[in-house]
Amino acid sequence: LNRPTKAKTPELERSGRLRHVIFSGQFSVDLLEELAGVADAIRKLSKHRSGQDFLINLLHHKRAMLYFTQPSTRTFLSFMAACQILGITCNEVRDPQTSSETKGETRFDSIRMFSSYFDLIIMRSPIARLAESCAYLMNDLERSGNRSVPIVNAGSGADQHPTQALLDIYTLQRTFNFSGPNDSEHNSRFDDLRRLPGCENLSKGLAGKTYAFCGDIGRGRTVRSLALLLSNYPDVRLVFIAPNHPTLVMRDDLRQALAAKNVRFYEFDSFEQQLDGRPVIEALDALYMTRIQREHDTGDDAERYAALDFSRYCLDMDLVSRMKPYAPILHPFPRDQHFGEIPQEIDNDPRAMYFRQARNGMWIRSALLAHLFDVDGQILRYFHRE
Ligand code: CP
Structure with a gap:
């Protein structure tokens, strides 16, 4: 845990936007205000049918993996609900006993497999810094011309959430x-x-x-x-x-x-x-x-x-x-x-x-997903046009 909280933060961004979400230190006050504005818009749009229909069509072509190998109620369900609000299809691995990790597969191989099938990996683990390592794995894959997807840290050991x-x-x-x-x-x-x-x-x-x-x-x-x-x-x-x-x-x-x-x-x-x-x-x-x-x-x-x-x-x-x-x-x-x-x-x-x-976790996580997939501007434009 003894590392600067902004370790390698630039590697977690792309063109001024978040690519991976690993540390709270990645969020400036301006970005927090921006996300709150998007979350407010999503919350209000979700109150009526036309707003719900608009939101659910935004990311219906995307798929997310919820890889939660540590117990969770709120984080898991609010991320799932956030995905559903934006039309993202979810799948989950919560018990490693049901995955091929029981046959000796490493967590990194698991993550790389998930990236083959999904567009986003949201992960909770008892291991501090595992999400961070997975983000750098994705960056290495990207640099070598392979498929790579964003990693979201949904709680890593006693490290960060x-x-x-x-x-x-x-x-x-x-x-x-x-x-x-x-x-x-x-x-x-x-x-x-x-x-x-x-x-x-x-x-x-x-x-x-x-x-x-x-x-x-x-x-x-x-x-x-x-x-x-x-x-x-x-x-x-x-x-x-x-x-x-x-x-x-x-x-x-x-x-x-x-x-x-x-x-x-x-x-x-x-x-x-x-x-x-x-x-x-x-x-x-x-x-x-x-x-x-x-x-x-x-x-x-x-x-x-x-x-x-x-x-x-x-x-x-x-x-x-x-x-x-x-x-x-x-x-x-x-x-x-x-x-x-x-x-x-x-x-x-x-x-x-x-x-x-x-x-509120459901609304702000929806806003975060919208940011990661670059549809937050679309949401704000639609909301303010109404
Ligand atoms: N706050 C929180 O992380 O709750 P869960 O463990 O239920 O996800």
């Missing part, structure tokens, strides 16, 4: 970007709040805000990807709240990447530590909860965890009542019913954004 960061940012954009009462794309949950004293910061975009991440910071690939994206916005502050355990606190590569970008960041082990002279739970503009990823525990970790009080990293109604009235609560999901980082009783709070966040 760039398209999760896209939907996280899109959810924050929909909450914090507000151009006035006629802005039909904003998050209407907060309409009443926008007029209240103390909520002036709500409608002023993503810059200048304080974002907190809580939970398994060390192994959280969604945290890593989103923190790097947020660090592109001016004057943000990032707060990381994790149990004081070497496995769970921020890793050096992220610390170094944030320091190199001159981002103000703070590492706490409690919601009660002070920021701006008050407990951090009261000072933040958005809270990103995560679960402790116990599936990655080693025997040693489990032993050392015994001494930690994990309940300090779970929300409850009291903590939520102390948050700013507009501060959205996000979570990449799944949440862990045994750990209880977000109890169900919080789901009806207007700040609980995690189900909308998951649905």
Whole structure:
């Protein structure tokens, strides 16, 4: 993991557009705004039949392979739904036991086979950097005159989950970007709040805000990807709240990447530590909860965890009542019913954004596919002509 986050980024582009999607560092603020505009257009067009018909005919000649060898609900299904919205036919390999990898075939041979039959490979793997290596394999194939297709990283080990960061940012954009009462794309949950004293910061975009991440910071690939994206916005502050355990606190590569970008960041082990002279739970503009990823525990970790009080990293109604009235609560999901980082009783709070966040994944992933296949301009032209 100790590599610059923008490693070989130019090799992942073609003529100023993304060719492969591997790291969140590939997305500039301008591109994020562009994708949000396309996602908004797709969302609105999907509300009626003529818009749906237009979208579904855009890429009906394309085929995508969903190669997910690590469990997934949201990423898999929202990519599949995104493909369906744009007319892309999907196929899947989710269990390597059903593929010829059981006969000794390498993952790289599998990927090359997929590229023979499909126009895009969306892949999730427990192996960090596998998607990155597959992208470079595709580039090598292209250079030697062979067939090559885009690779999209849908989660790679504890490394990165760039398209999760896209939907996280899109959810924050929909909450914090507000151009006035006629802005039909904003998050209407907060309409009443926008007029209240103390909520002036709500409608002023993503810059200048304080974002907190809580939970398994060390192994959280969604945290890593989103923190790097947020660090592109001016004057943000990032707060990381994790149990004081070497496995769970921020890793050096992220610390170094944030320091190199001159981002103000703070590492706490409690919601009660002070920021701006008050407990951090009261000072933040958005809270990103995560679960402790116990599936990655080693025997040693489990032993050392015994001494930690994990309940300090779970929300409850009291903590939520102390948050700013507009501060959205996000979570990449799944949440862990045994750990209880977000109890169900919080789901009806207007700040609980995690189900909308998951649905936003379908729209922003549709926009990303439109970008990769260069039909985003067509969508915007059709949308604005209507
Ligand atoms: N957030 C996320 O990646 O969810 P899944 O593991 O269900 O895809």
